[in-house]
Amino acid sequence: MFDFTVDTTSGCARSGTLELPHGTVDTPCFMPVGTQGTVRALSPNDLRAVGATLVLANTYHLHVRPGEEVVAKLGALHRFMAWDRPLLTDSGGFQVFSLEGFRRVDDDGVEFQSHVDGGRRRLTPERATEIQWTLGADIAMAFDHVVPGDADEATARDAMERTLRWLARCAKRHGELADGRTGGRAVSDGAVVRPSASPPIRQTLWPILQGGTHRALREEGLRRILDMTSWTGLAIGGLAVGEPKPVMYAVLDALAPRLPPGLPRYLMGVGFPEDLVAAVERGVDLFDCVAPTRNGRNGSAFTPDGPVNIRNAEHREDPRPLDASCDCETCTTFSRGYLRHLFVAEELLGLRLLSLHNVRYLIRLAEDMRAAIRRNAFGPWAEAWRRRYLRSGPA
Numbered sequence: 001m002f003d004f005t006v007d008t009t010s011g012c013a014r015s016g017t018l019e020l021p022h023g024t025v026d027t028p029c030f031m032p033v034g035t036q037g038t039v040r041a042l043s044p045n046d047l048r049a050v051g052a053t054l055v056l057a058n059t060y061h062l063h064v065r066p067g068e069e070v071v072a073k074l075g076a077l078h079r080f081m082a083w084d085r086p087l088l089t090d091s092g093g094f095q096v097f098s099l100e101g102f103r104r105v106d107d108d109g110v111e112f113q114s115h116v117d118g119g120r121r122r123l124t125p126e127r128a129t130e131i132q133w134t135l136g137a138d139i140a141m142a143f144d145h146v147v148p149g150d151a152d153e154a155t156a157r158d159a160m161e162r163t164l165r166w167l168a169r170c171a172k173r174h175g176e177l178a179d180g181r182t183g184g185r186a187v188s189d190g191a192v193v194r195p196s197a198s199p200p201i202r203q204t205l206w207p208i209l210q211g212g213t214h215r216a217l218r219e220e221g222l223r224r225i226l227d228m229t230s231w232t233g234l235a236i237g238g239l240a241v242g243e244p245k246p247v248m249y250a251v252l253d254a255l256a257p258r259l260p261p262g263l264p265r266y267l268m269g270v271g272f273p274e275d276l277v278a279a280v281e282r283g284v285d286l287f288d289c290v291a292p293t294r295n296g297r298n299g300s301a302f303t304p305d306g307p308v309n310i311r312n313a314e315h316r317e318d319p320r321p322l323d324a325s326c327d328c329e330t331c332t333t334f335s336r337g338y339l340r341h342l343f344v345a346e347e348l349l350g351l352r353l354l355s356l357h358n359v360r361y362l363i364r365l366a367e368d369m370r371a372a373i374r375r376n377a378f379g380p381w382a383e384a385w386r387r388r389y390l391r392s393g394p395a
């Protein structure tokens with residue numbers, strides 16, 4: 001369980017297979033984001049139809065609403081959202097540090113204001129681990145301190161050191177939960193965490209590497225994470241948070257030769273097509289991003305020729321599909337003219353159809369990259385892909 005096997009490499013790019021309790025995930029893999037236990041506007045059937053294998057859900061959001069106890073009473077997260085394939089929950093660190101308004105960080109954890117009811121809440125490494133255990137995803141993430149992309153070295157160092165101390169506490173609590181040692185007793189703030197025995201919970205915990213844009217910090221953080229214990233995966237956090245793209249690529253370049261080949265590498269929050277290609281080129285295996293659904297709801301669609309804004313007047317009488325090469329319901333059923341009409345008329349179906357296509361586009365992009373790696377032709381494939389996608393420049 002939780003085994004990862006790399007079957008082929010092409011330059012730094014890898015294709016592999018990750019075994020999880022709820023199924024197998026082929027990499028490279030794009031995971032759609034189900035912030036509130038739903039990938040916005042898409043049903044589990046839609047997700048299966050577009051080939052999603054791993055879906056991300058959001059610990060912070062599910063904790064503040066409806067609360068992990070409610071999710072647990074309704075059969076834990078897989079049953080709650082009717083998704084029987086692998087799930088990953090983030091730790092809530094990123095959300096807490098992205099919230100507007102009150103927030104106080106100390107070494108114990110973070111106190112913050114709920115965006116739902118304004119109430120003060122506290123997350124600690126132990127609580128974030130317990131909440132994720134209660135939700136029951138296949139992969140839980142360690143609680144981390146995220147800083148903005150332009151943070152100076154002292155700020156990034158402080159957050160990285162705290163993230164490492166928190167990682168040790170997350171790992172300790174996760175180990176206790178997996179051993180059944182908390183045995184249903186009340187833990188912090190009165191929540192009761194189920195022991196692993198009934199029903200059995202099989203979950204792994206992945207560390208998150210921080211260190212901002214400072215390469216030396218990133219390299220040191222990686223070393224210290226790997227020295228701590230043996231992990232089943234590794235996430236790279238704190239990138240794509242406002243720094244220029246070449247800076248993100250330089251951090252990945254510095255890390256690539258130092259990453260253990262046997263661990264899946266998850267680049268958090270990265271999901272524009274050109275970033276996926278650049279990151280796979282640098283040895284990354286897993287991605288998540290809200291871009292496909294968020295952009296889809298705004299009428300922006302990914303296509304092999306670059307982004308298309310379906311609201312534009314040029315599509316008014318266009319009988320062609322959004323993306324002639326795409327096999328999704330949107331592209332095999334409807335014309336650009338009809339999709340534009342749905343957006344102009346503010347019909348809900350438009351939001352669903354563009355979200356569906358964009359998620360399929362990124363999953364297919366990951367599938368195409370996997371195929372190119374398996375032909376040992378990733379370099380030429382990426383060059384051809386970029387020539388076409390970036391020809392008109394990003395929208």
Ligand SMILES: [Zn+2]
Pocket residue numbers: 322323326327328329330331332356357358360361
């Ligand atoms: Zn499509």
